[in-house]
Amino acid sequence: MKNVLIFLIALCSTTSAVAQNCKGYYYLLENAEVEMTILxxxxxxxxxxxxxxxAVRNTGGTTESDFTNTFYDKNNKAMSASTGHFKCSSNGVAIDMKVSVPVMPQMKDMKMEGTSNAALLDYPAGMHVGQELQGGTFELQGNMSGMEVGISYTISNRKVVGQESITTTAGTWNCFKITYDLNFQMKMMGKGIPMKINATEWFAPDFGAVKTASMKxxxxxGGTLITALKK
Structure with a gap:
């Protein structure tokens, strides 16, 4: 159970962002790095x-980027890596949900591949307190030591509940506070292990996610927190 909790803490670090002006996002600056510490x-x-x-490119009125997502354990050893896709337009931001599913250290030998089409989580422009946001569902299939493993999770009941200032070692941001429910299930040998948690994230307009927290x-x-930025 402890290993699953560590996994879910990382899971809640869904990278998020919202804006009409796409220029401020670190995820749209080529070679930029964002370090999120897992607590x-x-x-x-x-x-x-x-x-x-x-990579960063402009297509019509949309700015897009590709980035890698590397998970390191507490000893700073790289344990897993995946790729993600980020989109920003005047309507807001959309990002691959698979980027929020890093492999936990105890599953370092597990090779995961998405079995569904790219599932995107949207963050509309003009966000305001009290607004309800669209959720999403994503599924993965993989293999661990010769055993088939499936992972699925659904984010629902997303709502902007307030605004707060968040300070970390990387800076200070005025953030929107978003709460949501996360229904997670891992299937092994035909049996499912369900878990439901309540999550909160803080993000700064024109920047992205700054902090997350989760409760069960x-x-x-635990949660996540931006601790370093490079560009």
Whole structure:
């Protein structure tokens, strides 16, 4: 169970962003890096995820980027990597949900491949407190030591509940606070292991996600926090 909780803490680090002006996003600056530290229930670092932008392009009125998503354990050892896609237009931002599914250290030998079409999570422009946001569902299929493993998760009940200022070692941002429900299930040997958590994320317009936190049955599970930026 502890290993699954570590996985879900990372899972809640869904990269998010909202704006009408796309120029401010780190995820649209070629070669930029965003370091998100994963925190356990006691607020101690348990690893980190580094997003590295590899390409940026403009298509019509949309700016798009590709980036890698590398997960490191608490000893700074790279454990897994995947790729993601980011889009920004006057309507807002959309990002691949698969980027929010890093492999936990205990599953370092697991090779995951998405079985569904790219599932995008939208963040509309002109966001405001009280607004309800669209959710999404994503599924993965993989293999671990010769055993088939399936992972699926659904984000629902997304709502903008407030605004707060967040300060980290990387800077200070005025953020929207978004809450949502996360229904997670891992299937192994034909049996499913369901779990439901309540999550919160803070993001700054024209920048992206700054902080996340998650709860299960009223207990803190941990979260993520931006700790470094490079460009």
């Amino acid at each position: 356990d229930a006691n607020g101690k670092p348990g690893g980190k995820t580094v997003y590295h932008v590899t 049955d009223g207990k803190n599970m």
